[in-house]
Amino acid sequence: MKEMQKLFPSIDGNEYQREEIISHIKNIFTEIDELKDPSKLTLGEMPEYTEDYYNRVIQQAMVPEMGLPMEDTVQKLLNLVKGHRYVNRNYVANAAPLPNIASILGNLIMVLVNGNNLWDVEGPAAATAEVEVTSMLSKLIGYDATVSTGYTTWGGQGAVFQSLRLAIARHAPQSNRNGVPNNVYCFCSELSHYSLYKSVEATGIGIDNMIRVKVKEDHSMDLEDLQEKMEQVIAEGGIPLYVLATMGTTDTFGIDDLAGMKRITEELEQKNGLNPIYIHADSAMGGMYTFFNEYDFENNPLQFDEKVCDVLTNYQQKFRNIRLADSMVFDFHKLGQTPYITSLFLIKDKEYLKYVDLDASETPYVGNRGYGSYHTSYTLECSRMGSAMAIYASLLAFGVEGYQELLANYIRVNIAFREALTKEVQNVAMTNDISPITTFRFYPEAQKWNDERDGHLTCEEMTEINQFNDEFAEVLGLERDTIFFGNTRKQRLIEPVNSDQRIPVYAHKFFAVSPYTTIEEIDRYVAFLKEHMAFYLKTREQILV
């Protein structure tokens, strides 16, 4: 076993074994650093992703008969990193994080002691960190920390799933025995994330019982449409169970009016004698902006520009309402810049968990001893990684102000990007409100977004503009190694003048997510788009001739 022990860290803390592992870590950092190039998106050269790439991988794969030396193992791993996208200043596509140093260290510590977040006896560090970040963030968003609870889980999608589970159990406490009632309905905006779609499918509620509500100009849910659709469900004998309030849509950062939503659900509950309707704030994208809930815009201590303040003041009014939701989520691995997966699901009232908790007799091997007092038998996972450690580390290292700086910069850069792109490129329109994301759409000739948005274009015209943008996305995609813009095939739906079939709008996306995406870089982003648009228009002209 002596040979096998060499594959493990020491048990006595001897320096020799410590230096050994540190030397590998140092080697990893050095080699990755050597692959970094601030003018490119990728770490070194991308492998050739030929059509048979994964087939070749499948054919060659085999567990080695004898273990490799550690150096060779590390080299094999570093080979996988070559060509990896790296979230530097050239990445403006999606909400992908560049994990901050504190979160990397928090993760490392968690791995070194390898706590199991299931039970504090098996993972005391993560348990305390989880309780602590739950309290910290409850206070930040305005939940009562003595009543609320929370736990880290599998992403913003996991939070939606678990919130739906809580909603079902609260509405029908016997559902764990009898199954889910078949006349319950869920509501979400038509631009909400597909998390709810998957969740109604997996809980057995069924997709037919998920009602999509129209959005308004600002990509937030149209509450009149919500009320109408809920009333219709009630009139037909159905029961509204759950509303998903999207706080920052994934593509356009639309923010639902949670206070208005709450008013409507409460009215309907009273009028129709319904159980409380569950509201989950899907704040996976926008939740970090609750860090401005208490910011003093009058005195503006961090001295943000007026335009940035205007956006953030507006956010403050909307995000403060998250406290009205029954649950919400912080996806730190989006705008909070931590490694995957670091999502904290926050529940307003820990009473909700009693409907889904396991009886001690169902968990014979953990949680039912005199020792240990934190046992998360109510989560859908059994063993859980202690990702609260990375969240805790980030909160300590950034503080509220650090996150405010980071989050305000996303806005600042977007404002500058919009101004520069509008000035430099004639045939483009910005198609959402100022936020960490700018969606923009090009036109074969002059831009006619206002007409298009107001439904004055024909179906054929819209389709042609969509195709124009789709093809241009391919042109940009070829050079994603230089600057990587995002795009979407359904920014929103618009009814054309000659049909009542609504048409999805294609758009490009600029997502300022890296701390290295700064004002100084704007001219480069815009020049890249301008150049490629000129090239695209020219080649198109040649083809058309």
Ligand SMILES: *Cc1c(COP(=O)(O)O)cnc(C)c1O
């Ligand atoms: C990203 C996102 C999700 C899914 O979150 P994951 O952490 O990727 O599981 C859910 N809802 C919204 C609005 C999102 O933007």
